[in-house]
Each structure stands twice: as structure tokens, then as C-alpha cells.
Amino acid sequence: MKYGLIAIVVVFVAACAQMLLKQGARKEYSPWWRQYVNGWVISGYAIMFAAMIANIWCMSKGLQLKELSIIEAMSYFFVPALSWLFFREPINRRKALAIGIIIIGVIVFFL
Secondary structure: OHHHHHHHHHHHHHHHHHHHHHHHHOOOOOOHHHHOOOHHHHHHHHHHHHHHHHHHHHHHOOOOHHHHHHHHOOHHHHHHHHHHHHHOOOOOHHHHHHHHHHHHHHHHHHO
16 A cells, blocks of 8 residues: 555656646747747656656556556546646536546545
8 A cells, every 4th residue: 555655646746747847838939849848848757757667666566557547547636636726727517526536436446
């Protein structure tokens, strides 16, 4: 279970990396290629790479792929929550219901 908790933290970190990518995409750059090569984007992808390595490490320590796949579904909670917090993106009732169903599914899987 220890590695499952680590995997949840890794999913949260990957969601934070997505916020960096979004921040990098919000700005207009000249020349065009700077849209893909700037500090926000590079740091976002570097954190995503570190999260991938951490996931592989968790699996090497005994976390099963089927468990990790379910834990990864927590990103459907973390990403909307962080995007609401940092970018004020709205979460309507339908999205909230869907997020709730996903969280219930994750809980039921591990019971």
C-alpha cells in the first residue's frame, strides 16, 4: 500500500506539471516555435518525465499495473481541481458528478 500512496502523490505531481504546460500555452510567442520551447513547457515535460520514472519505480517495487492504472484515474480529479484553482476554469454539475463517479470507482476497486 505504501507504493500506492506514492503513486497517488506522483499522479498529483503530474497534474501540477499539466498546469505548467497550460501556463506555457496561455502566452503568445514569437517566433512560433517558442510556444513549444519555453521554461513553462520544458519544466512541465521534465516533471512529467520524472513522474513516469517514479511510476516505473513503484511498479518495480510490487505495485501492479492494474492498480497503477486505477490510481492514474485520480488525475481526473486533480487536473480539474488544479485548473479551477489556478486558472478559474469552471466545474459544472455534470463534471462534478463525473469526477465523483470516478473517485467512487477508485475506492471500490481497492476495497
